[in-house]
Amino acid sequence: MYPDERGYFGRYGGRFVPETLIPALMETEQAYRELAGDEKFRQELQLYLKDYAGRESPLYFASRLSENAGKARIFLKREDLNHTGSHKINNTLGQALLARKMGKKRLIAETGAGQHGVATATAAAVFGLECTVYMGSKDMERQRLNVFRMQMLGAEVRGVKKGSETLKDATNEAFRDFIRSFEYSHMVIGSVVGPHPYPMMVRDFQAVIGRELRRQFQEQEGGLPDCIIACVGGGSNAMGIFYPFLEDPVKLLGVEAGGCGTAPGQHCATLSRGNDGVLHGAFSRLLQDEYGQVMDTHSISAGLDYPGVGPEHASLRERGRVDYVQVSDREALDAFMQLCRMEGIIPALESAHAVAYALKIAAALEEEKSLVINLSGRGDKDVEEVARLLGGVGSEN
Amino acid sequence: MWKKWLVCWEVLGVKIRNRWDELKKKEEMALIAFIMAAVPDEDLCLECIRALEQGGCDLLELGVPFTDPLADGEVIERFHHRGVRRGLNLKRGLDFAARVRDACQLPLILFSYYNPILQMGLDKFAGDCRSAGVEAVIVPDLPLDELGRLAGQGLELIPMLAPSSTLSRVQMAAELDPAFIYCVSVRGVTGLRSLPEMEIKDYLQKVRRVSTAPLALGFGISQPEQVRAFREQADGVVIGSALAQIIEEYESRPALLPGILEKRCQALKLLS
Numbered sequence: 001m002y003p004d005e006r007g008y009f010g011r012y013g014g015r016f017v018p019e020t021l022i023p024a025l026m027e028t029e030q031a032y033r034e035l036a037g038d039e040k041f042r043q044e045l046q047l048y049l050k051d052y053a054g055r056e057s058p059l060y061f062a063s064r065l066s067e068n069a070g071k072a073r074i075f076l077k078r079e080d081l082n083h084t085g086s087h088k089i090n091n092t093l094g095q096a097l098l099a100r101k102m103g104k105k106r107l108i109a110e111t112g113a114g115q116h117g118v119a120t121a122t123a124a125a126v127f128g129l130e131c132t133v134y135m136g137s138k139d140m141e142r143q144r145l146n147v148f149r150m151q152m153l154g155a156e157v158r159g160v161k162k163g164s165e166t167l168k169d170a171t172n173e174a175f176r177d178f179i180r181s182f183e184y185s186h187m188v189i190g191s192v193v194g195p196h197p198y199p200m201m202v203r204d205f206q207a208v209i210g211r212e213l214r215r216q217f218q219e220q221e222g223g224l225p226d227c228i229i230a231c232v233g234g235g236s237n238a239m240g241i242f243y244p245f246l247e248d249p250v251k252l253l254g255v256e257a258g259g260c261g262t263a264p265g266q267h268c269a270t271l272s273r274g275n276d277g278v279l280h281g282a283f284s285r286l287l288q289d290e291y292g293q294v295m296d297t298h299s300i301s302a303g304l305d306y307p308g309v310g311p312e313h314a315s316l317r318e319r320g321r322v323d324y325v326q327v328s329d330r331e332a333l334d335a336f337m338q339l340c341r342m343e344g345i346i347p348a349l350e351s352a353h354a355v356a357y358a359l360k361i362a363a364a365l366e367e368e369k370s371l372v373i374n375l376s377g378r379g380d381k382d383v384e385e386v387a388r389l390l391g392g393v394g395s396e397n
Numbered sequence: 398m399w400k401k402w403l404v405c406w407e408v409l410g411v412k413i414r415n416r417w418d419e420l421k422k423k424e425e426m427a428l429i430a431f432i433m434a435a436v437p438d439e440d441l442c443l444e445c446i447r448a449l450e451q452g453g454c455d456l457l458e459l460g461v462p463f464t465d466p467l468a469d470g471e472v473i474e475r476f477h478h479r480g481v482r483r484g485l486n487l488k489r490g491l492d493f494a495a496r497v498r499d500a501c502q503l504p505l506i507l508f509s510y511y512n513p514i515l516q517m518g519l520d521k522f523a524g525d526c527r528s529a530g531v532e533a534v535i536v537p538d539l540p541l542d543e544l545g546r547l548a549g550q551g552l553e554l555i556p557m558l559a560p561s562s563t564l565s566r567v568q569m570a571a572e573l574d575p576a577f578i579y580c581v582s583v584r585g586v587t588g589l590r591s592l593p594e595m596e597i598k599d600y601l602q603k604v605r606r607v608s609t610a611p612l613a614l615g616f617g618i619s620q621p622e623q624v625r626a627f628r629e630q631a632d633g634v635v636i637g638s639a640l641a642q643i644i645e646e647y648e649s650r651p652a653l654l655p656g657i658l659e660k661r662c663q664a665l666k667l668l669s
Contacts, residue, residue, distance in 0.1 A: 169465075172466075
């Protein structure tokens, strides 16, 4: 059963943080293990997921998209319909309950696209906790709407104008805050990254996506889907939907952001193009130069714009259980528009990467297969950016 | 040939251990200066290091700029980013260490995050440390459980402890029989801030009861009075951010900078 006691998934994972933080991580791990086995906690989380976040999220058969794409039957797991607009709420509700159990008064979060920041600010509001969110100043510009949302929810948003001014640097800053304040604060990491126990804990909270899908698919179609496709930045929505299917004959595909080219700095395809390294507390795969300096990355989608990836993904890649592929900015934009026009759903640019790859597969299929896309978030936050990129809302792509 | 082989396998850290012994005999506290390699530039940095030696500094901790220095506070972090922008990395940091070794007598401790070491490869890293005259290594993002990743190369590893460290963590550090233990003095990152004195003293005594290694107190030490306050409990202090601030303040007047650093060192050393 992964991870092992030291937080390793095969050779990936572990805890690579200053000694100062080790006691806080041990405390978090112990509290989490106690809660995970506690029926009352599970019921309370279940209640919040259902009555507050709106779970379960529907499994929708996208008939027009399917018809247009080729031979595939394409299904969308509608995480975009969750409260706050993405899968992130599954994790933040769980971690906020954990923080409360540990007696912590304050939540700290890092955010790229702002979806995790909003979901953390939301959980903080509903449980009466303080909240500080770190966000790269470049991301604050391209995801302004989410900055306002966090502020309205009562969170303090601290802009990070250092290094690449994106998620990576916001994460450094959140860690620094955590190191200073862990006696009264809990750091709500938003993806399956970071030191043990975070990759395990976030995966477990997100695995609700895959468990629901399993039951829904069985009821609606019978059996298992042929293939599940999810975008991968840090990898939480992918891990959440893949995890309950790891032992099944289901093809699993993680789609990374291929950005605008293959040169360093033009993409963030960590699993496709990176190598072994340590960032933000875990030994995983990493985009870096030959001297181990972490590279700047690029993606049209702020949520995927990150040079690292969760250690369990690194392990799944090495074991060959999941295939990791790339989709360019352009392809993601095209898929974004197709989903808008074909299905009346505006997806997050992150999720549009998964849609784009599904369309590629569908076009190449010779016999009918069922594909499930994890539609991890909705695209309201991206509307302004996409309009800018397409040169105005009215224009055709 | 044999001699070369012997030199190659010499265990590092001897100079550091000797320095602690001398200081103990003299009943002096060790003054350990942290300085970022080759920032603002190589020559000025070397001058600063010579000034620190003149001012009575006992050991030098040389930082290697890294893109994501999450254990460091604002001031040192700025130095990391400046170094990275100038193209500094572990290889160039080690080249610079060799220049430092030739320019002064201070035993040299290399401070590097783990990822650059991982990319270089442990064999090459250990070999290059030896040839650059590096005596010991501090890796701020390798906690005690992971220090074993650097074992087996004869490197002298300096473990870190924090006020939050439990007794079992303190014992883990003691079992390494290190040249000294780096005791982080605050629940936080590097930087300037005052310390809850009694709490720090209790914590140092807790470590002292378990380990015979010298204890160096670091993170948040900036004033001579602080050095004096911990004279009974600590064997040395690490000064980092306070020096970095002086460098930032005076780098535009490079003729003044070494003298000011030297005086600051003297003031700190006087009270130790």
